[in-house]
Amino acid sequence: MSSSTKARRPSSLFRNLSAKLASIPMVLTALVVFVGGTAWTVVYSFTSSKLLPKANFVGLDQYERLWSTRRWLISIENLAVYGFFSMIFTLVIGFTLAALLDRKIRGEDVFRTIFLYPFALSFVVTGLAWQWILNPDLGVQSVVRGMGWESFTFNPLNDPDIVIYGILIAGLWQGTGLIMCIMLAGLRGIDQEIWKAARVDGIGTVKTYVRIIIPMMRPVFITALVLIASGIIKIYDLVVAQTNGGPGISSEVPAKYVINYMFRAQNLGQGFAASTMMLLSVVIILIPWAYLEFGGKKRG
Amino acid sequence: MADAVTPRGPKPRPRFSRTNIMLYGTLIVVAAYYALPLYVMIVTSLKGMPEIRIGNIFAPPVEVTYQPWVKAWAEACTGINCEGLSRGFWNSVQILIPSVILSIAIASVNGYALANWKFKGSEVFFTILIVGAFIPYQVMIYPIVIILREMGLYGNIWGLVLVHTVFGMPILTLLFRNYFTSVPEELFKAARVDGAGFWGIYFRIMLPMSLPIFVVAIILQVTGIWNDFLFGVIYTKPADYPMTVQLNNIVNSVQGVKEYNVNMAATLLTGLVPLIIYFASGKLFVRGIAAGAVKG
Known part of the structure; x- marks a missing residue:
């Protein structure tokens, strides 16, 4: 061993050179696209850029205009409604399905395959399929009316007040399978002794889930929440395919607002301001999560 | 020695217990709901337009036609371009x-x-x-x-x-x-x-x-x-x-x-x-x- 110390130590920059060269794409992606791109967009959201980005700073003008535009306010309201219900229903349905599948049933693989297949489909396919099912003249509404209930009304995609719930139906169909899978993995990780102990103590099945199992699955629920939340903010193609923001502008969402202003309305500044608001909402969600995940671990 | 007669192990669950019927019933209904859109897409794609206009979207096709698939693949139009998907x-x-x-x-x-x-x-x-x-x-x-x-x-x-x-x-x-x-x-x-x-x-x-x-x-x-x-x-x-x-x-x-x-x-x-x-x-x-x- 001592003989090797005679060899000249290479300068630290060139040590591990192949690994550094091989990591150039990763470094460029991290620094140029993720950090650089994000910073660039935030900076240019304070400019009056129209067709082309121009460094003509106008302070918070774009944000003031953003928050006084009806289309943006509708987008935010839709995102809030969609987000709230999507969060609750995805967690409840995902967990319930996982719990049902965890009861040592026959044909578990078949059920799991059926619940998860929508997740393999794109949002465009999902949106178009549900657009057809919810078609007022030929879809569910007409089928129920045909069975004799003439006054039955279920036409969410053409009713500005409830169109977002029509999108929610499609979104839940597509996304609940993923959460079910994560929950099922979490349930499988729970020690069977807990169930035995609960039975010995005479605690009922539902009560065992609510009082013992769910609190034990806290990390799984947090992962699921983060996944659902980041999916909600990204919602774009589903709306484009299913309603294209209509009727009128009643099903617009923030991600669509950004794309419209950047690439259709040729108002880059508005697009940058709106996308910075999206970034801000992610930061608001992520910081408490990162604190819980990483801050908590160090303390413990 | 009376113990030797009593069966050991947990009491076997009857196959058609109330819980089991509830459990499988729920799973089958939910599975049907998840499978429905795929089913509707398939049956719709195999019907002719007249049948779609008068019929029920959940009904299987009376007369199966593959024409829609051919048209979607090779002839469907986007704007003036009609080369299909x-x-x-x-x-x-x-x-x-x-x-x-x-x-x-x-x-x-x-x-x-x-x-x-x-x-x-x-x-x-x-x-x-x-x-x-x-x-x-x-x-x-x-x-x-x-x-x-x-x-x-x-x-x-x-x-x-x-x-x-x-x-x-x-x-x-x-x-x-x-x-x-x-x-x-x-x-x-x-x-x-x-x-x-x-x-x-x-x-x-x-x-x-x-x-x-x-x-x-x-x-x-x-x-x-x-x-x-x-x-x-x-x-x-x-x-x-x-x-x-x-x-x-x-x-x-x-x-x-x-x-x-x-x-x-x-x-x-x-x-x-x-x-x-x-x-x-x-x-x-x-x-x-x-x-x-x-x-x-």
């Missing part, structure tokens, strides 16, 4: 193959470097990458337009390939890093003693050992890239639009009479590739999404 399909294939190869090649090397050849700052870049996965795409879309324009790749299939490589990098790097970290270190050390370098160990030891994780990565990328809509619409020209974008343009075009059977055939054709992968890969697909969900 086949063009979108081949565009998607042309985008898919290089994107999958490039993104997995780069991410697997990243993961390998991060797991076995840590250098100063490597963890920092990795953290940025993972945090970056949570940034909404809308924030980075325009700076990427500028970068691609400077490189002369904007509106070109190769520009889109690069975009897929960049946005697939966080999750794939995480996947490979976690896998390579679990490879026994003795193996790596032994290869080092034998004089193998960075690339030698990667190609001779790591690559042959980690075929399952490559399969998981391929499944993840093929479905993800095939289903992409946003990047396709922004970074390519109409002639190069991927299948999802062309599908949306065909179905949601405002011109002409709506042909629901052709629309559903087109929708199914677009969904076919990920569906086949999903049904064929089974547990590996689940492993792929689980790897995406559970952070290292």
Whole structure:
């Protein structure tokens, strides 16, 4: 061993050179696209850029205009409604399905395959399929009316007040399978002794889930929440395919607002301001999560 | 000795107990609900338009016709262009193959470097990458337009390939890093003693050992890239639009009479590739999404 110390130590920059060269794409992606791109967009959201980005700073003008535009306010309201219900229903349905599948049933693989297949489909396919099912003249509404209930009304995609719930139906169909899978993995990780102990103590099945199992699955629920939340903010193609923001502008969402202003309305500044608001909402969600995940671990 | 007569073990559950009926009943109803849209798409795509106008969307076709499928593939129109979805399909294939190869090649090397050849700052870049996965795409879309324009790749299939490589990098790097970290270190050390370098160990030891994780990565990328809509619409020209974008343009075009059977055939054709992968890969697909969900 001592003989090797005679060899000249290479300068630290060139040590591990192949690994550094091989990591150039990763470094460029991290620094140029993720950090650089994000910073660039935030900076240019304070400019009056129209067709082309121009460094003509106008302070918070774009944000003031953003928050006084009806289309943006509708987008935010839709995102809030969609987000709230999507969060609750995805967690409840995902967990319930996982719990049902965890009861040592026959044909578990078949059920799991059926619940998860929508997740393999794109949002465009999902949106178009549900657009057809919810078609007022030929879809569910007409089928129920045909069975004799003439006054039955279920036409969410053409009713500005409830169109977002029509999108929610499609979104839940597509996304609940993923959460079910994560929950099922979490349930499988729970020690069977807990169930035995609960039975010995005479605690009922539902009560065992609510009082013992769910609190034990806290990390799984947090992962699921983060996944659902980041999916909600990204919602774009589903709306484009299913309603294209209509009727009128009643099903617009923030991600669509950004794309419209950047690439259709040729108002880059508005697009940058709106996308910075999206970034801000992610930061608001992520910081408490990162604190819980990483801050908590160090303390413990 | 009376004990010997009483049966041991837990009381067997009767097969048709109330709980069991409730349990299976609920599961079957929910499964029917999840399966319904696929069923409706299939039956609609096999009916003629007159039958659709008078009939029930849940009813099986009285007269099966494959005409809608032929029309969706070869004749459906987007604007003045009537070549059908086949063009979108081949565009998607042309985008898919290089994107999958490039993104997995780069991410697997990243993961390998991060797991076995840590250098100063490597963890920092990795953290940025993972945090970056949570940034909404809308924030980075325009700076990427500028970068691609400077490189002369904007509106070109190769520009889109690069975009897929960049946005697939966080999750794939995480996947490979976690896998390579679990490879026994003795193996790596032994290869080092034998004089193998960075690339030698990667190609001779790591690559042959980690075929399952490559399969998981391929499944993840093929479905993800095939289903992409946003990047396709922004970074390519109409002639190069991927299948999802062309599908949306065909179905949601405002011109002409709506042909629901052709629309559903087109929708199914677009969904076919990920569906086949999903049904064929089974547990590996689940492993792929689980790897995406559970952070290292």
